[in-house]
Amino acid sequence: MARTPAPRRVLGRLPLPERTFVADALRTETVGGVLLLIAAIAALVWANTPLAGGYDALRDFHIGPASLGLDLSLQHWAADGLLAIFFFVAGIELKRELVAGELRDPKAAALPVIAAVCGMAVPALVYVLVTTLGGGSLDGWAVPTATDIAFALAVLAVIGTSLPSALRAFLLTLAVVDDLFAIIIIAIFFTSELNFAALGGAFLGLAVFWLLLRKGVRGWYVYVPLALVIWGLMYNSGVHATIAGVAMGLMLRCTRREGEEHSPGEHIEHLVRPLSAGFAVPLFALFSAGVSLSGGAIGEVFTRPETLGVVLGLVVGKAVGIFGGTWLAARFTKAELNEDLAWPDVFAVATLAGIGFTVSLLIGELAFAGDPALTDEIKAAVLIGSLIAAIFATVLLKLRVRVYRALYEAEERDEDEDGIPDVYEEGNPEYHLRMAAIHERKAAEHRRLAEVAGASQGDADRPA
Template sequence: MPAPTPTPRKFLGRLSLPERTYLSDALRTETVGGVLLLVAAIAALIWANTPLSGSYGSVRAFHVGPAALGLDLSVQHWAADGLLAVFFFVAGIELKRELVAGELRDPKAAALPVIAALSGMAVPALVYVLVNKVGGGSLEGWAVPVATDIAFALAVLAVLGTSLPSALRAFLLTLAVVDDLFAILIIAIFFTSELNFVALAGAAIGLAVFWLLLRKGVRGWYVYVPLALIIWGLMYNSGVHATIAGVAMGLMLRCTRNEGESHSPGEHIEHLVRPLSAGLAVPLFALFSAGVSVSGAALGEVFTRPETLGVVLGLVVGKTIGIFGGTWLAARFTRAELNEDLAWPDVFAVAALAGIGFTVSLLIGELAFTSDPVLTDEVKAAVLTGSLIAAVFSGVLLKLRVRTYRALYEEEERDEDQDGVPDVYEQDDPGYHLRMAALYEAKAAEHRKLAEHAGAAREDDDGPA
């Protein structure tokens, strides 16, 4: 008897209801944060390119903090090392949740987005290296175009008025989560200076205490916040980039739900901290990092200097080709079938949207060229230029399919029986059809009653006449 043919895995299929609910809540906050990020970036550009530019530089360079603890840092430094630790803390929780309860928990299901994300990081780096090998530029910025900024991408969607189906939004979020993981590893491995092993050991002990308190069920922000600040300070003084402390603490939180829990501790803390990250930490980082010269000469150099051209082409070309090519090849080799409601051009459009690399790209640009402030600003201008081109390019592609997306989105959101669960998730439930039949009967009875009242009113009007 021949073996049964295995059922092809569905790619970009419908999410489970809990996953869709979590995704909607998370992306709603990120979208608002993305709009604030755009506002902060525009404000930084205006501030740095007007007669007030001197004050912008002065504020950015102003030092504050306890020098005795090695933390007498500039405002720009505090934004990059301090505020972004909050961003990476949330990224750590996202990654943990994806690994234990989300799209990455099943290795077979995770293969496609992971391969897509890895190829979407490798190809931009390769593009950067090739451009700089040919042009004789510096290879130190190879990691600048590798990361996707999910908040910026969602802000672009909000501005365009494009509501992507949940499967495409989940694919974009998973890409960004995997991007963040490997960007963290890149920062830890390639941008760590001389190590202070005493401070590093202290940070490790602090993380062990953090983990032990979590396992013992100790609660109270007044315990964890001071401990987190101590761990962050020790990590900063160790020579390892301080944002790694945020990631490590995020990964320690429990993100699976016990019986009777509506949310895991990790999901609860993420719900509390994400608005702080998206609404304050990241926009402030953008305000003090995105202020670069946008004169005609500066923009011209973006497309002539190999380091900056490599960043632009890495974001726009490398990201798109890497993610789309990796996804297509992985689907072919795993025999995954694309959701029949979508098409490969939809994947291509999302791949182009992932070319928006803002927050982490700016951070890596600062770390890669720290000894050359002029080149640092030029690379930042290249990040802004590449992200803008990717936003416009992907926006055009997404607009071509906006009617399809809107129809799919509305179908996912439809809840005619108003029970809080979208109808598309209930159609296989016999109780759903009984509820819908009762609902339609109630509506029909209401219409009949209104018609009877209308008829009676007409008779009353005709009577006296």
């Protein structure tokens, strides 16, 4: 008689290699998120003091070869150049998820994909509804659709590290899929007039990049100059230059061959991720987050339809979309929620995904490029919406912190001290033999201590 396959657990325990990878990635992203937070605060303080003129002058300072079409302001270098590094890492993450992570299995991939799609569609619908009713511009519909994984993980770092790895991995995988759709939105909806000669040159450069990878050619001195040429051609083509970073990231091999400890994609991601999280993204935040937050400007965020749509999209749309998508996936598929978790846990993480910073600021700049005043107001709305989402998520997660701590401690327990958590060894006969020996040693130690204590008591009771 055929056995009925066990239902797939939503947010269940990760395989050990995936858990190790997620833990390593989260450490770097969390540090980067803290730096991102510091850079954003520094930009806001700088832009709202008497030194604001210096901030504007630095942000608008132009540098670069005009003959190559690259005479850009520092703000544009950060948005178009440094964020290409961020999207390069995002491309590697996506490739790894597709070949070795949660997205390699279509059934397992369905949950984060559905959650991410709903988590982008609902905020866009919220924005469209608010701006339609208020008579505002629909151009910013894509602003509240993005999740900033570094900022979200920075909030987690402040709240505590006791969140179960399954929930953290869900947030990370969700953000990877979210980045993919954000890239597609930027490529389709925010591409200016195309320069087909430059675009053809960029595609030719990507073909050379791919061929060198297939031939096993090594050396940063080959790939870095080629990557810069591809980026420059992509920028001049009219397609947003960050697309070049994604394309190159997706070309890297992320599967290990015999004798390899790490795949080329994993190795390069390990090298580049600190540069992205610790330098590129914080510097982008420094040049993009500096907006005026006077009392009047904050008031306008909640009265102007475009900015109100962004705030409600991030705070309400993200939470409802991701939670609703996850619930629908569990309701209409064979997936079941992990018995150790409750739906309020999923809602708390969905609320945390409402922190849309890096990509939301980028899309805001692209959507309202011809209106600097509205661009600043949209940025203020992104900052305020992200702050509200972070506060709500903090409250919701703190309400369950005792439950999370118990789950985390059970997940991390390693009584046999072999470096592998016990939950991954419970079905291994050798593990049970080791544990029996450990328990026998502990029992023998307790008996010995009891005998010593009894002998000491006997000596004390013996008359002098």
